[in-house]
Structures are given as C-alpha cells and as structure tokens.
Amino acid sequence: MNNNVPEIGSPARTKAILNRYRLVAKKSLGQNFLSDLNILRNIVTAADVTADDNVIEIGPGIGALTEQLARKARKVVAFEIDANLLPVLDDTLMDYDNVKIINQDILKANLPEVIRDEFEPGHPVKLVANLPYYITTPILMGVLQSNVSFDQIVVMMQAEVADRLVAVPGTKAYGSLSLVMQYRAHVEVAFDVPRSAFIPQPNVDSAIIRLTPREPLPVMPYDDKALFGFVKGCFAHRRKSLWNNLQGIFGKQPEVRERIQTVLQRVDISQQLRPERLTLINFIELVNAFHDEGLM
Structure with a gap:
C-alpha cells in the first residue's frame, strides 16, 4: 500500500480520479461522489465494522467508502452497475486483496447465493452503502426481503426518505414505508450528511440510517x-x-x-x-x- 497517496475519499484525490478517467456523474444512476473522509469513516464506525465482518456494499463509485471498509473488514463484496467504473475500481483498490467488485444491478442479484459463494460461514454479514437515491426504497425492500439475516445495515439516503423511515404515528412523514421498514428492523438516524460533502453537490441533504434486526413483535401477522x-x-x-x-x-x-x-x-x-x-x-x-x- 502506497502511504504517500491520499485516500480515495479526500477532495483532492476524488477530483484527480474524476479528471484522470474523465468521469462525469451520471444522473440516470444517481451518482454523486462522497468526498469527505470524516463522514466516510463515521459511516464505517456507525456499522461497527470489525476484522471479523463480511460486508456487502452497493454502488462503490470510485471506491471511497470501499477503501474505508476494506481497511476494517474481513472481506468486502461491492455491486457496481456502471461498467465504466470497473477499470477505475481496479486501479483505486488495487492494494486491497479483500475486495471483490461484481458488475451487476443489485435488484437482480441473488444475495443469498452471493453471500454463500463469496463469504466464509460463521462471520457476521453487514450491508454498508451510499444508495442511489432514485431507487433507495426498492433496494431496501429487496434487501429486507432477501432472506439474508444481515447483522447490521447502514446506508446513506436522501434526508427526506430517512425521515419517512423513522417517522412515528401522527406525523406527516408517517406512512406505509415507515411501517414496512419498522416491521423488518429497528430504524434510527445515525447522523446527517450535508450536500456539500459530495462532488458534484446534489440538490438535497442526506442522512445515514442504521437498521438492526428487531426482536419478535408481541403480535405477528398471518402473512x-x-x-x-x-x-x-x-x-x-x-x-x-x-x-x-x-x-x-x-x-x-x-x-x-x-x-x-x-x-x-x-x-x-x-x-x-x-x-x-x-x-x-x-x-x-x-x-x-x-x-x-x-x-x-
């Protein structure tokens, strides 16, 4: 590992990578590159990633969060839908032999099969991701209904969606999404992320949400x-x-x-x-x- 090279998530390194590969964020894929090292490290801390953990990441981009995860985790498997980013990730993450990139839409992935094939059994499996905002809800619903027992899920999303996930009865944000998510897991906001932390800067603020498995409810639905x-x-x-x-x-x-x-x-x-x-x-x-x- 070259200690003289700035970390991927630093503003200077992010801009250098984008310029080198002539990358422009694709709005169609909800791409905004997080370039704040403190926030990246805090995401990993929020998920309490340790050397015993296997991690699934969604949308690694140029590898900023992936790098921070790889430094802490046992293994990281990241799903990237944009094939143009594969050579970038091969370059930026070349020093990490505990990372595997899968060029696939997470909505079409067989998560139980991937976890069985890529991770050694007997270790916690966590999901940590900066989710594409335009498909945040479908991704979360797919993950929570995938029959994978994640020990922890920590994801970044649009602050407005985060508010809906943690909303309580009687509030404007409370609705079907709040109920479905809270049925599946205990949901909390770990911390907020300003729009200034991204390149390019999005039009909305973001939040980090932490979902942990919940205890069985006193009453369960028939289906x-x-x-x-x-x-x-x-x-x-x-x-x-x-x-x-x-x-x-x-x-x-x-x-x-x-x-x-x-x-x-x-x-x-x-x-x-x-x-x-x-x-x-x-x-x-x-x-x-x-x-x-x-x-x-």
Whole structure:
C-alpha cells in the first residue's frame, strides 16, 4: 500500500480520479461522489465494522467508502452497475486483496447465493452503502426481503426518505414505508450528511440510517405480504378516514361494510381515525382480524 497517496475519499484525490478517467456523474444512476473522509469513516464506525465482518456494499463509485471498509473488514463484496467504473475500481483498490467488485444491478442479484459463494460461514454479514437515491426504497425492500439475516445495515439516503423511515404515528412523514421498514428492523438516524460533502453537490441533504434486526413483535401477522399490501391500501388516500380506505380495499357492498364494522369493533379501533394515527401493532391486529373474518 502506497502511504504517500491520499485516500480515495479526500477532495483532492476524488477530483484527480474524476479528471484522470474523465468521469462525469451520471444522473440516470444517481451518482454523486462522497468526498469527505470524516463522514466516510463515521459511516464505517456507525456499522461497527470489525476484522471479523463480511460486508456487502452497493454502488462503490470510485471506491471511497470501499477503501474505508476494506481497511476494517474481513472481506468486502461491492455491486457496481456502471461498467465504466470497473477499470477505475481496479486501479483505486488495487492494494486491497479483500475486495471483490461484481458488475451487476443489485435488484437482480441473488444475495443469498452471493453471500454463500463469496463469504466464509460463521462471520457476521453487514450491508454498508451510499444508495442511489432514485431507487433507495426498492433496494431496501429487496434487501429486507432477501432472506439474508444481515447483522447490521447502514446506508446513506436522501434526508427526506430517512425521515419517512423513522417517522412515528401522527406525523406527516408517517406512512406505509415507515411501517414496512419498522416491521423488518429497528430504524434510527445515525447522523446527517450535508450536500456539500459530495462532488458534484446534489440538490438535497442526506442522512445515514442504521437498521438492526428487531426482536419478535408481541403480535405477528398471518402473512407478511398480506400485511404490506393491506398497509399500502390503507394509505392509498391518506387524507381520508380508515373507514373510507377499508371500503376501497374490500368493497362498498352492504354486507362487506357490515363485516368491516364488526372487525373494527373487535379490535377497538374507531372507523373515523386516519391511517396515520395507527401503530404497527394496530395494523397487524387489523390484518389478522380481517383474515379471520374471511375478507383476506
């Protein structure tokens, strides 16, 4: 390792790499290059990456975060969709023999298979990434439903999306995304990232989100996918009452309306409430009750 070469994430090295390879950030891929070493190191710290950890990274770019991960982790496997960045990564990360780059769209990857093939069993697996903002939600949903038990997930995303992930009932940001994420994991904001930390500078601020496996809930839904679909339906018209949204899901026939009222009375939830007033447990109790009633 050449100790005289600045780290990849320093502003000077980032600009030098971009100039050398004549790279221009592709808006279509949500590319912005993080060039603040303190923030890069803090991301690794937030994930508590150790020499025993295997790490999945998404969108390594020119390798700034990858380098910081490689210095701490047992092995890093990074998914990069942009083939033009492969020779750049081969160059910038040549000193790290514990890094493998896979040229593939993470949404099309078989994560369990990759982890089985690339990592030795018996070691923690973590996901650490600066996510492309335009597909943050699909990536997180795919990861959380991939049947991979990540010990820790630490990702950067648009601050507005981060607010939705950690939102609580009764707030404007609270919605179906909040509920689905909080059903899967304990979600918290680790720290904020200003737009000035990137080259080129994006139009939005960012935040680092940490997701950790949650303890089993006191009540579990009869089916995960049924819960997610039900929650989405309840927030289809968030300014309308729960009663109106439930009729949108199940129908407005008199017999159906009567059964909806029966379920609401059984779980002791007012039909006049708006969906954003309900907790995760409320939604689980509702989906189970509608299933018992034969409506799901």
